Amino acid sequence: MLEVEGLVTTYGMIEALRGVTLTAREGLVTCILGPNGAGKTTLLYTIAGILRPRQGSVRFQGQDVTALTADRLVRRGLTLVPENRLVFPAMSVRENLLAGAYSRVGDGRAAGLADVERMYERFPILKARAGQLAGTLSGGEQQMLVVARALMGRPRLLMMDEPSLGLAPLVVEQIFEIIETLNREGITVLLVEQNARLALAIAHHAYLLEQGRVTFSGSPDAFGADEVISRAYLGTR
Numbered sequence: 001m002l003e004v005e006g007l008v009t010t011y012g013m014i015e016a017l018r019g020v021t022l023t024a025r026e027g028l029v030t031c032i033l034g035p036n037g038a039g040k041t042t043l044l045y046t047i048a049g050i051l052r053p054r055q056g057s058v059r060f061q062g063q064d065v066t067a068l069t070a071d072r073l074v075r076r077g078l079t080l081v082p083e084n085r086l087v088f089p090a091m092s093v094r095e096n097l098l099a100g101a102y103s104r105v106g107d108g109r110a111a112g113l114a115d116v117e118r119m120y121e122r123f124p125i126l127k128a129r130a131g132q133l134a135g136t137l138s139g140g141e142q143q144m145l146v147v148a149r150a151l152m153g154r155p156r157l158l159m160m161d162e163p164s165l166g167l168a169p170l171v172v173e174q175i176f177e178i179i180e181t182l183n184r185e186g187i188t189v190l191l192v193e194q195n196a197r198l199a200l201a202i203a204h205h206a207y208l209l210e211q212g213r214v215t216f217s218g219s220p221d222a223f224g225a226d227e228v229i230s231r232a233y234l235g236t237r
C-alpha cells in the first residue's frame with residue numbers, strides 16, 4: 001500500500017530524516033516506535049505531503065506520490081490524524097464530522113449525512129455530544145472526534161501520530177480497540193506511538209526510528225526478543 005524509500009527531510013540545517021525506507025502492507029497495522037525527536041512526526045508529515053523531502057520517494061498504491069499536495073493525497077485515501085488533536089473548536093461535533101467529508105467531491109450531502117450517522121453508531125459519545133462545540137470536548141472525546149472525522153473521508157491508509165498521548169488508560173484502551181476494529185474492516189494503519197507495549201499488541205510489523213534512521217524492522221515478537229531494544233523501549237531485562 002505504501003512504500004517509502006530513502007526519505008531525507010530537513011529543517012534548515014537539521015536533518016530530521018536521514019534516509020528512511022519502510023513499507024506498510026495492505027490490510028496490516030504497521031507501527032513506528034522511537035524516542036522523542038527521532039523524526040516520527042516529520043516522517044508522517046512527509047508521507048502526507050505536508051513537508052517536502054529533500055531526497056527519496058513515497059509510493060502509494062503503486063504510484064509515485066512524492067510531489068502530490070496533502071489535499072490530493074487525502075482524496076486518494078491517504079489520511080493523517082495528527083498528534084495535536086486539531087478539532088475545529090468553534091464548530092459543533094456534527095459540523096466537524098461533515099467537514100471531514102470535504103475530500104469526497106461529488107458524493108453529495110446525503111452520503112455525508114449517512115456517514116455521520118454511522119460515526120454516531122461507532123462513537124456513541126459523539127452522538128451524545130453532537131451539538132456541543134468541539135473545543136469544549138474532553139481530550140478523549142476530541143481524539144474520538146478527530147479519528148471519526150478522518151474516517152468521514154473514507155481513507156484506505158490511516159496514519160495516526162501518538163493517539164494515546166495524554167489520555168487516561170481507559171480511553172487509550174478504547175482508542176486502540178477502535179484502531180483494531182478499523183483494521184479488521186480493511187483499513188491499512190500506520191501508527192506512530194511512544195507507548196511501545198500498546199502499539200506492539202495490535203501491530204503486525206514494527207519499525208524503530210532513532211535519530212532519523214530506521215534501526216529495527218521486524219515482527220512485534222522480534223522487537224520484544226531483541227535484548228537491547230526491549231530494555232530501552234519495553235523496560236524489560
Ligand SMILES: Nc1ncnc2c1ncn2[C@@H]1O[C@H](COP(=O)(O)OP(=O)(O)OP(=O)(O)O)[C@@H](O)[C@H]1O
Nearest residue numbers: 011014016034035036037038039040041042043194
Ligand atoms: N519545525 C521545525 N523546525 C526545526 N526543527 C524541527 C521542526 N520540527 C521538528 N524539528 C526537529 O526535527 C527532529 C525530529 O522531530 P519530530 O517532531 O519529527 O520527532 P518525533 O519523533 O515526532 O518526536 P516526539 O516523540 O517528541 O513527537 C527533532 O530534532 C526536532 O527538534
Ligand SMILES: [Mg+2]
Nearest residue numbers: 040041042083
Ligand atoms: Mg512527534
